[in-house]
Amino acid sequence: MDSFPSFSTLIRTASHEQHVEAETSTFMSDLLGGRLGLDAYARYTEQLWFVYEALEAGAGALTADPVAGPFIRPELFRLGALERDLEHLRGAGWRSTLEPLPATRAYAQRVAECARAWPAGYVAHHYTRYLGDLSGGQIIRDRAERTWGFAKKGDGVRFYVFEEIANPAAFKRGYRDLLDTIDADDLEKQRVVAECKKAFALNTDVFRALGEEFRLSA
Numbered sequence: 263m264d265s266f267p268s269f270s271t272l273i274r275t276a277s278h279e280q281h282v283e284a285e286t287s288t289f290m291s292d293l294l295g296g297r298l299g300l301d302a303y304a305r306y307t308e309q310l311w312f313v314y315e316a317l318e319a320g321a322g323a324l325t326a327d328p329v330a331g332p333f334i335r336p337e338l339f340r341l342g343a344l345e346r347d348l349e350h351l352r353g354a355g356w357r358s359t360l361e362p363l364p365a366t367r368a369y370a371q372r373v374a375e376c377a378r379a380w381p382a383g384y385v386a387h388h389y390t391r392y393l394g395d396l397s398g399g400q401i402i403r404d405r406a407e408r409t410w411g412f413a414k415k416g417d418g419v420r421f422y423v424f425e426e427i428a429n430p431a432a433f434k435r436g437y438r439d440l441l442d443t444i445d446a447d448d449l450e451k452q453r454v455v456a457e458c459k460k461a462f463a464l465n466t467d468v469f470r471a472l473g474e475e476f477r478l479s480a
């Protein structure tokens with residue numbers, strides 16, 4: 263029997279409140295408001311590197327998994343784009359100064375743990391990041407281009423550009439269909455929703471830490 267509402271609706275609704283919280287966090291508001299310097303944007307991009315490293319290093323072993331496998335799509339992979347952005351932002355030696363905040367380390371560790379031991383939990387993290395990047399990420403890109411003068415869809419904002427996804431709206435529809443047909447029973451779906459909330463909380467923790475590091479003087 264089909265459960266109602268659909269799982270894609272359930273997971274979106276369940277995380278809505280936290281989405282608003284993340285979107286309106288001090289760090290994001292300041293970033294989108296053009297009130298922070300390039301260094302804050304670079305530091306944020308560095309944090310993303312750790313998260314996507316965990317998401318994508320764990321992806322290969324999951325391609326044949328019945329639950330997570332259908333979600334693993336190379337056109338989503340962001341690590342290469344992040345590395346090009348970081349080279350642009352920090353220079354050729356970007357790796358030598360790359361350092362996760364404690365909150366970022368905790369986030370990446372949780373993603374890696376799910377990738378290793380709980381494929382459905384990995385899906386929660388996958389959804390939280392990639393569907394967000396395909397959506398609100400475009401707003402962040404636009405703002406970053408205007409604030410720091412990056413070339414449109416060029417170095418510095420390649421993370422937000424999905425070169426191989428011609429129609430993001432159609433891709434998101436397909437993604438929601440995958441969520442709706444996920445090979446998991448209702449109890450497992452509830453656990454995935456809980457993990458998605460945790461994923462949002464982990465993001466908010468990173469924003470909080472970045473907000474403390476890049477506090478605007480009153």
Ligand code: HEM
Nearest residue numbers: 274284285290294389390391393394397398399401462465
């Ligand atoms: C200032 C920052 C952000 C803005 C402006 C923003 C904006 C948006 C917008 C406009 C959508 C469109 C949804 C649709 O297609 O109908 C969206 C979806 C989404 N966002 Fe964000 N967002 C932001 C931050 C975040 C963060 C930090 C996360 C989590 C890490 C996130 C996760 C998501 C997810 C998972 C969706 C897909 C919801 C769904 O359709 O199931 N967003 N966002």
